[in-house]
Amino acid sequence: MAEQHTRARIVGAGETPYQRHPSTERRTETFIAEAVVAALGDAGIARDEVDGFGVASFSLGPDHAIDLTWKLGMTIRWVMEDTNGGASGINMLQHAIRAIEAGDAETIVLAAGDRMEKREFHLMTDRYNRVARDYMAPLPLNGPNALFAFLTERYGRQHGLEREDFACVPLAQRDWATRNPGAVYRAPMALQDYLDSVPIAPPLTRYDCVPIVSGGDAIVVTTEERAAKLNRPSVGVRAIRSLFNDDHQDGDGVNTGFAKLRDGLWDAAGVRPEDVDAAFIYDDYPVMVLVQLGDLGLIPAMDVKRYLHKTLLEDRFPVNTSGGQLSAGQAGAAGGLHGLVEAVRQLRGEAGERQVDGAELALATGYGMVLYTHGSSHNAAILERVA
C-alpha cells in the first residue's frame, strides 16, 4: 500500500431529482441549493459547520459562488468556482482535499447544477469558449455531437467496432437505470430500440447522446476526525490525479491524457485496475466511456469488443450504476459530480436496488472541455469505503 493517501473524507452526497421541463421558478440556484441541503442532510452535518464552498455551473451567472453562499446563509473561509465542465467535480474534490489537509477549511460542500432546457443548452454551447463561438457555431455545429461522431468513428476503426458493439454501453447503463428512480430514461432498452433510434449525427443516434435535464448534485468533504464522529461509513480518496491540455488538441482524441496519468494514479493509490469493484466514468458519449476505461487500464489486453459484450453486458461489471448521464440525464455541470455522488452511494452501501455487493473500491473520472476537436481535461480518483 502506498503511503500518501489523502486525509479527507466524503461524508455526504445529494442529488435533486433530474427534471425535464421544470417550471420557470425552478432556477439554476434552486437546483444547486436543493442538492446542497440534500448532501448536508445525508451527511448529518449542519449548515453552520460548513466553512468551505465550491460550485460549478454553466448558467449560474451573473451570480458566482459567493452570491450562492450568501443566499445559503453560509459564512466560509474557503471558496472556489470551477469552470471545467465534466472535469469540474473531481477538480473541485482535488482542491477541497488539499484545503482540508492544509487546514484552510474543515468541512467543504462541493456543488454543481444547471437549469438546462433546449434554449439554455444552445446558449451554453454558443458561449462555451471563443473557438466554439467563432469557429464552430458558425458552421453551424449546434453543439458537440458531430465532434463525438468523429471520435466514435475513429475509435471504432481502431478497435474494429460497429454500432452493435458501441450499443453495449448504453444498453448496460440502461439496465442499471431501471433500478434508479432518479433517472429520466428508466424503461428497459433492447438492442433493436438502440439500433432504430433517431440519427443525431451518424454514427451517433439518440441513445448515444445524453438527455438534457435540469438538476443539481453535491457532496460534503471533511476531515478524518470529523468523519469518524459521524458513526457511519465514509469515503476516502486514495489518490486523485488531473491532466489538462496534454496534447494541445493535436492528438486523435481517442488516445488521451488518461493514459498519461494512469501509472501515477494507480501507484499513488497502491491498488491495481483489477482491484476496482465499480467504475463511475464520465459518459458524455459511449465512446468516451471506452476511451477512459481503456486508457486507465481497465480493459484487459485492449480487447474492447470482448469487454463490451462480456464484461459490461453479460457479466454486468458495474460501470455507471445510476444509468450514467446517458440514462439518468446530464444536468449541465452537475454531470461532473454525478459519478462521484453515485460512487459515494455505492461505497456506503446506500444504492438501493442497484447496490453492488461488496463495493469497497471505486474509480471515478471526469472529462471535458472541448477546445477544438476533443476534450482537454482529464481527471480521476480512486475512492474507498472507510467503515
Added chain:
Amino acid sequence: MSAPFAVSECRVCGYVAYPPRILCPVCAASDWKRRLTENGIVTELTVRRPVSKRRQLPSGNWLDQEETRLAAVQSDAGVRIVARVPAGVEIGDRVKLTQMASTAIALPGQVVEARPAGDGGSAAAAGGGDGAAAGDGAAADPIVAPLSDYPGRTAS
C-alpha cells in the same frame, strides 16, 4: 465571401496551429506567420441533424434548420480541421479547404469548407487567390482577431 484557408505557423520552430494560439506550445515563441493550407484528406464524416426551429443566438450565430455535413479533415499542414462539406464528399476524399464567411450577420467568420480538390469552378473555390483576403480581416492576421472585439458587433 470566401478566402484561401490559412493556419498559423510558428516562425521559430515551425509548429502549425489552428485555431491560432498565443504562445507556441512547443517553443513558447509568440512569432506566427500565416501559412496557406489548400488541401487535406477527409478522415471522418457526419451529417448533423437540423434543429427544429431556426433562430439566432446572442453571438450572432444561427441555429440552422438545414442538415449540415461536417467532416474532420487532415490538412496537408498536419493539423486536423473541422469543416463543412458539400454532398458527395466521402471519407478518404482529397478536398480543398476554403475559408467561408460566417453565417452570422456581417461578421467575418472562421467557417472552413472542404470541397473536392480540383473543384475550381465552384463559387467557394473562386473566392480568393492572392492570400490578401481583402475584406476578411480575421483571416489576414496570423493571430485571428476575436469576433467579440469586432467594432460592429452587436449583442442581438
